[in-house]
Amino acid sequence: MPWCAMLRITRTIVLDENDIDIQFVRASGPGGQNVNKLSTAAQLRFDARRLAMPDDMQTRLATLAGQRMTKDGVIVIHAQRFRTQERNRADAIDRLLELLREAAVRPKPRRATRPTLGSKMRRLEGKKRRSDVKSKRGGGRFED
Numbered sequence: 001m002p003w004c005a006m007l008r009i010t011r012t013i014v015l016d017e018n019d020i021d022i023q024f025v026r027a028s029g030p031g032g033q034n035v036n037k038l039s040t041a042a043q044l045r046f047d048a049r050r051l052a053m054p055d056d057m058q059t060r061l062a063t064l065a066g067q068r069m070t071k072d073g074v075i076v077i078h079a080q081r082f083r084t085q086e087r088n089r090a091d092a093i094d095r096l097l098e099l100l101r102e103a104a105v106r107p108k109p110r111r112a113t114r115p116t117l118g119s120k121m122r123r124l125e126g127k128k129r130r131s132d133v134k135s136k137r138g139g140g141r142f143e144d
């Protein structure tokens with residue numbers, strides 16, 4: 001049986017590393033002959049439906065992942081920042097974990113507040129002052 005690592009996302013959600021599929025492909029961009037010969041870019045594929053998570057987290061994950069998530073619920077991350085397979089693999093896993101941890105955080109609900117009486121008065125006083133400045137301009141009217 002191969003050794004498998006469990007990656008902790010939150011206190012209750014744990015990800016099995018065997019659920020992550022990583023393939024190495026040729027990277028694009030600068031790199032000379034190295035880029036043509038070696039497959040160093042990591043392409044990570046993770047089926048989000050295999051992870052037991054609350055419904056609200058699943059919707060936040062779909063929103064945060066955007067185009068990185070397919071219609072089937074598979075998250076695809078392409079990592080090619082580094083020149084070695086190991087570093088690109090670690091980078092792809094880190095980006096997946098960061099995405100999942102960000103989706104696990106529930107947004108704080110916004111509570112509607114009213115402006116204070118003082119702030120209303122200050123606003124009106126500023127408008128009045130500006131109105132007075134503008135009304136004193138253009139005083140060159142001729143009377144017949």
